[in-house]
Amino acid sequence: MYNKFFILACSIFILSTSCSSNDDPIISSGNPVENPEQPNDPEPTDNIVVYEPDLFEDSYVLAIENGGTKSYILNKEGHKVKQWNFNKNMGQDLELLDNGQLLGMFKVDTPVISFPGYGGIIRLINPDGSIDWEFEYYSDNYISHHDLDRLPNGNILFIAWERIETEVAQQNGVDGGGNIFTETLIEVNPETDEIVWKWHSWDHIVQEFDNTLPNYGIVSDNPHLININYNEASTSNLMHFNGLDYDEEKDVIYVTVNYYSEVWVIDHSTTTAEASEHVGGNYNRGGDLIYRFGNPTAYNNMEGERIFYNCHFPNLIEGGIPGHGNMLVYNNGNNFSQSSVMEIEIPLFSLNPNFNNEPNVIWSFTDPSLYSPFISGAVRLNNGNTLICEGTYGFWEITPNGDVAWKYEGANQESFWRCYNYLPNSDAIINLGL
Template sequence: MPSPEKYLQHHDVEALPNGNILMIAWELQSAEEALAAGRAPAAIPPEGIWSEMIFEVRPEPPTGGVIVWQWRVWDHLAQKDDAAGNARRLDINFTGSNPNVGSNADWLHLNSVSYNEKLDQIILSSRAWSEIWVIDHSTTTEEAASRQGGRYRRGGDILYRWGNPRAYGAGTPADQKLFNQHDAQWIAADLPGAGNILVFNNGIGRGYSSADELAPPMDLSGGYRLEENGRFGPVNPVWTFGATAGPNFITQTAGGTQRLRNGNTILCLSNANRVVEVTPEKEIVWTLNLGAGEAGGFTFRANRFPSDAPQLAGTEFSGIAPTVRNAASMVQGVLAPGALAVASGTPGAVSVTDAGGVTRAAAITGSSPETVTFQVPSQTGIGPARLTVDGPGGARQTRDFRVNDVSPGLFSADGDGEGVGAVIATVDGPQGRVVQPAYILDPATKTYVPSAIPFAGSVYLSLYGTGFAISDSVREVTIGGFAVPILAIARLAELPGIEQINIGPLPAALAGKRNQQIVITADGVASNAVEVSFQ
């Protein structure tokens, strides 16, 4: 690229079918050049302004490449007086919603480029103007600098634009549809919605981000019709998702979208480090939370590839490392032989490799679209271990964890390792034996709350958990700080990995006490605490 002081490639590139590459580049215009072109003096920073260009480069490895075509914004400007109603030119004094235009040299901020081979057109996204633009790629470089020539006979002028008709004097803020968008693209010919335009609409100032699909008003030749009101249609997208996705469904910067072969759509919420897949009926069917990590998190764009895609030939899939937790306590990273565990990520065949290098298949006891529950093989050696989940299509996920002699965990009624315990009480009183759960569902909150156990005789509890039923481990159970006798401990043969411990009789001092914490200690390792209440 010539003169790095004047040109700077940024944001996005697009590979063309002929092997060439389209790239976005800033083009520095000095303050004097901007003033001569009609830019208002108050809107010119001292260093000048960064206009935009598109270069087409033919790679010539290993030394670099050759520019074979280019298009410049600077060749298609209009003054404010003649920009109104001129939808094919770009108003040099339009500043979008930027309140600090006089200090912002990046007045256009292109952030994506996409190519349509059938139409030989390029679509660009201007974040600063909240618009997408379509230009003709069939022109020569000379024609691209003019207003005539090329397949559509308009040279390098704008063929189509959408999102903010105020940018060409044909609307008001109420007519704006895009809000600092990213990743504008044509939907490919072999995908549902072929020929339509898909764009990630950040929704800045609107309160939510969305994927918007629009059907541009194209004639048979591939040209675009202006409406009688001087605007390009359509009035609204033919499909959109985001408004009903709930709170915090927004990314202030970046973002991306992708149409899949099954008709679903991927959305990447960059600031949230989250990727979702949504159906045409607007149901989220898959979510990937990449997590912030110690240094923060940010995902510029996300695209899904089938595992047999030619671009991935020879790739060994490892996937996103799943989390591995005690299925009862939800404590991460430490398990015991025979314990029940839950791993996040795509379900599949599970195996555990122990410190001795022995790999054993793990019994799967349940799964959901985002988790798999399994029992750690009882012969697993103590020390570092590795979980491997082999999913469909060759996808492989791995996670290192540690195997200790014990990893005590107690189940809570809600299954999150907190709050009221999954506890069954037996009360031997004057009226005979009464068995009742220590929890009840609150219909208002759809969560479990304590059901107070009556102290009308001898009270015994059955607790359920995992990771503590090792034959030679030393165990202790306390409730509200009171030690309680242990009657029996057993692994439930019909429920692999789940262990039961029966305790009692409970000390009378617990009568009338609410929200008392139960803790199991095995070989000096304490479990999570769950709660129980008494009348």
């Protein structure tokens, strides 16, 4: 009886559409589109490992597949209440904006520069899946990658690699052969596609390899500069920025520098010309680092304790929620294969030679089973809990006391770049119609 009814229903329904599963990808004219699932089942799914309603926050989680072609919104029962499928792989970050649009980094099909996390294409995607804006930033010598942010003025800030040819690198004191790839920050106006601001890490290097070449100096005496020969990862991708966040109040940019195991702070108030120099801007340092923390050995500082061993996502806590003004950083912990999340108290931007410049860690969480050697991040929730993305596993929600309130395990060995949190009454969720 059930089978006859099902066949009849599909026969009628096919007059206007097709009878298909919500799990099938939906592609329209090659554009990424949404594929919603809206289950009414209130019971937790098998993916839920810990479920403590009295402890967790009743909110949604945007789960970002690591370099994949889909992302989705989870409720705390583990159901996918909204899913997007894309016709290009993600170049890592994807953010849901207040107006219901997605802002994301996507991978170009045939990149010349293809380190893990490469992108090349930035898109603003409407709630119906159509592309509102697309910006390509790639060539043989540069490519956007990993992370991006929408600034209060509507501009888009993103990270890019740029190639430094072998001869140029060696003429500037780089110890080694071959091309190297350093980091840039780019701000583009999406209304005009004009690049309105740039910062190049290459303009702010120091080397003590050869005193006959430019940029020579004692590394420990120049904490505001980047030791271009600190190459802990032994790769041509020297620094590997993997996350950024913008601080509107201070007009600075925070970046996680994975292969230096540090967070760097860069003055955004400069002009592009000042950003290439050592003076100018609100902090009168031009584009030099105005602060750094996490690994003092990266600038040969013997004072202060190293706290990061690879790190991701310098997430400034904002919006008046618990911890406002502090920063969450995911410490991958590759020195002993155990990750942690640290809440950092950001001090005044004071950076001195041969001095303990490290900030206070005012809260942290770890667990013997918490370990992702790459990707990952954490966000602070409105109730004071912390939502952690363990990239190679799934998500944890932790109370301020360190209790596990909620835990989600990805299916079929899924890995996740990052996650974000949205309350049911937030503009982003309302504008999606959830």
